[in-house]
Amino acid sequence: xxxxxxxxxxxxxxxxxxxxxxxxxxxxxxxxxxxxxxxxxxxxxxxxxxxxxxxxxxxxxxxxxxxxxxxxxxxxxxxxxxxxxxxxxxxxxxxxxxxxxxxxxxxxxxxxxxxxxxxxxxxxxxxxxxxxxxxxxxxxxxxxxxxxxxxxxxxxxxxxxxxxxxxxxxxxxxxxxxxxxxxxxxxxxxxxxxxxxxxxxxxxxxxxxxxxxxxxxxxxxxxxxxxxxxxxxxxxxxxxxxxxxxxxxxxxxxxxxxxxxxxxxxxxxxxxxxxxxxxxxxxxxxxxx
Amino acid sequence: xxxxxxxxxxxxxxxxxxxxxxxxxxxxxxxxxxxxxxxxxxxxxxxxxxxxxxxxxxxxxxxxxxxxxxxxxxxxxxxxxxxxxxxxxxxxxxxxxxxxxxxxxxxxxxxxxxxxxxxxxxxxxxxxxxxxxxxxxxxxxxxxxxxxxxxxxxxxxxxxxxxxxxxxxxxxxxxxxxxxxxxxxxxxxxxxxxxxxxxxxxxxxxxxxxxxxxxxxxxxxxxxxxxxxxxxxxxxxxxxxxxxxxxxxxxxxxxxxxx
Numbered sequence: 001x002x003x004x005x006x007x008x009x010x011x012x013x014x015x016x017x018x019x020x021x022x023x024x025x026x027x028x029x030x031x032x033x034x035x036x037x038x039x040x041x042x043x044x045x046x047x048x049x050x051x052x053x054x055x056x057x058x059x060x061x062x063x064x065x066x067x068x069x070x071x072x073x074x075x076x077x078x079x080x081x082x083x084x085x086x087x088x089x090x091x092x093x094x095x096x097x098x099x100x101x102x103x104x105x106x107x108x109x110x111x112x113x114x115x116x117x118x119x120x121x122x123x124x125x126x127x128x129x130x131x132x133x134x135x136x137x138x139x140x141x142x143x144x145x146x147x148x149x150x151x152x153x154x155x156x157x158x159x160x161x162x163x164x165x166x167x168x169x170x171x172x173x174x175x176x177x178x179x180x181x182x183x184x185x186x187x188x189x190x191x192x193x194x195x196x197x198x199x200x201x202x203x204x205x206x207x208x209x210x211x212x213x214x215x216x217x218x219x220x221x222x223x224x225x226x227x228x229x230x231x232x233x234x235x236x237x238x239x240x241x242x243x244x245x246x247x248x249x250x251x252x253x254x255x256x257x258x259x260x261x262x263x264x265x266x267x268x269x270x271x272x273x274x275x276x277x278x279x280x281x282x283x284x285x286x287x288x289x
Numbered sequence: 290x291x292x293x294x295x296x297x298x299x300x301x302x303x304x305x306x307x308x309x310x311x312x313x314x315x316x317x318x319x320x321x322x323x324x325x326x327x328x329x330x331x332x333x334x335x336x337x338x339x340x341x342x343x344x345x346x347x348x349x350x351x352x353x354x355x356x357x358x359x360x361x362x363x364x365x366x367x368x369x370x371x372x373x374x375x376x377x378x379x380x381x382x383x384x385x386x387x388x389x390x391x392x393x394x395x396x397x398x399x400x401x402x403x404x405x406x407x408x409x410x411x412x413x414x415x416x417x418x419x420x421x422x423x424x425x426x427x428x429x430x431x432x433x434x435x436x437x438x439x440x441x442x443x444x445x446x447x448x449x450x451x452x453x454x455x456x457x458x459x460x461x462x463x464x465x466x467x468x469x470x471x472x473x474x475x476x477x478x479x480x481x482x483x484x485x486x487x488x489x490x491x492x493x494x495x496x497x498x499x500x501x502x503x504x505x506x507x508x509x510x511x512x513x514x515x516x517x518x519x520x521x522x523x524x525x526x527x528x529x530x531x532x533x534x535x536x537x538x539x540x541x542x543x544x545x546x547x548x
Contacts, residue, residue: 162419162420165408166415168401168404169401169412172401172402172404173399173400173401175363175399176399176400176401177412178383179361179386180412180413181384181385181388181415183384184384
């Protein structure tokens with residue numbers, strides 16, 4: 001029972017990170033109908049930036065994260081601006097463009113930080129907390145709390161602000177949105193920047209849990225993407241649920257199947273998607289896909 | 290709705306380009322629209338005077354919707370001049386058109402299905418001060434015009450019936466306090482009883498001094514709602530006249546009214 005609960009908590013904290021990645025995918029997908037394949041590599045840049053600000057510049061962890069989010073947010077804005085002329089013209093090229101940006105980001109990371117990667121020390125105390133005999137890493141709780149705060153802020157932004165409402169309107173009908181005076185390009189840019197910021201947050205948080213290296217985006221990105229698909233791509237609550245599902249699955253699979261854990265995770269994912277192709281929460285169709 | 294615009298112009302609406310107090314005329318000259326090599330609208334022209342209501346009728350594919358979209362800048366214009374109140378609209382970006390006082394009710398309603406009725410309406414006032422006193426006032430006016438929208442303000446727009454969505458689309462356009470409103474097939478897919486309701490709304494907007502440009506396949510509705518009409522055929526203007534004359538025209542009666 002104890003092992004079960006501890007695995008569960010580890011899975012949830014990993015799941016929170018996948019949920020952040022999935023939310024980034026979903027936010028861009030629902031606004032533009034585009035899967036941003038550079039997302040995973042933006043995450044990697046975010047992880048490197050956060051670890052550099054934290055360890056080399058010796059800034060507090062929270063400040064390092066904020067700076068990393070700002071840096072990747074700018075990268076997101078840049079990617080959207082470069083790809084914007086292709087919108088409504090050649091969607092496939094736009095998709096390939098995001099793959100290209102991903103490769104460029106990896107190359108840039110190797111140039112700046114080298115190909116070997118680095119370990120990031122945990123920003124909060126070493127000794128695990130004990131609840132009723134249950135040992136929980138403090139950092140897992142920090143990850144969960146930060147992810148929860150990010151979800152809350154994102155939902156509040158989408159639901160309560162003028163810009164958030166406009167972004168949702170663009171996602172649903174960009175022509176009608178234009179007719180009421182919404183700047184569709186700007187709305188897309190904000191979606192890209194927010195998505196990139198979420199990637200950096202995920203990257204910064206995952207740094208102390210894993211090893212930061214130029215290809216780390218691949219593993220986390222593909223699981224985040226799977227989480228977004230599992231929840232129903234474009235659906236924010238779905239992305240969160242999908243993230244936790246993949247995280248917990250990952251955590252238990254690692255405990256029981258060791259070397260085959262990834263295989264098990266994706267096998268389960270494939271079966272679920274075969275049964276429900278639109279994902280667990282996916283009844284909403286994005287008309288622009 | 291237009292008559293009291295001037296009185297409210299004093300409010301602090303930083304983002305809004307206030308429509309000038311002077312009533313504006315829409316002038317369209319030699320407007321053409323091409324999709325690839327195909328000509329959808331071929332050098333058409335007409336005017337909508339302040340407070341005037343003009344209808345465009347014609348069969349499917351006559352170029353009516355393309356004309357409206359071209360006015361809104363939603364499809365590229367291959368040629369022509371479009372001015373509204375002296376402003377050259379061909380130099381105005383699509384998203385800025387609403388700020389010059391032109392509201393648009395698209396064909397097929399195109400409400401934002403996943404947002405509530407109230408948020409749809411608020412987005413109609415996107416170009417104005419968000420949550421400003423003026424916006425709340427407009428919201429109250431729309432709810433007065435369409436009480437059913439007030440009752441359903443918390444409902445998702447996608448869950449409304451076709452007739453209610455049409456009201457929402459009209460209400461959303463009104464939220465921008467336009468001087469001219471472009472309506473694309475507001476009767477499409479509605480029962481005769483609901484079409485009567487749409488007619489009543491159009492007549493009321495006319496009474497309030499709003500200029501209307503109504504695109505319809507329903508010629509009967511158009512003749513009742515407008516003072517003047519343009520008949521389009523194959524992207525060209527086939528006939529122009531007062532709605533009354535056209536309604537009595539033998540040819541028009543045969544083609545469009547089936548009489």
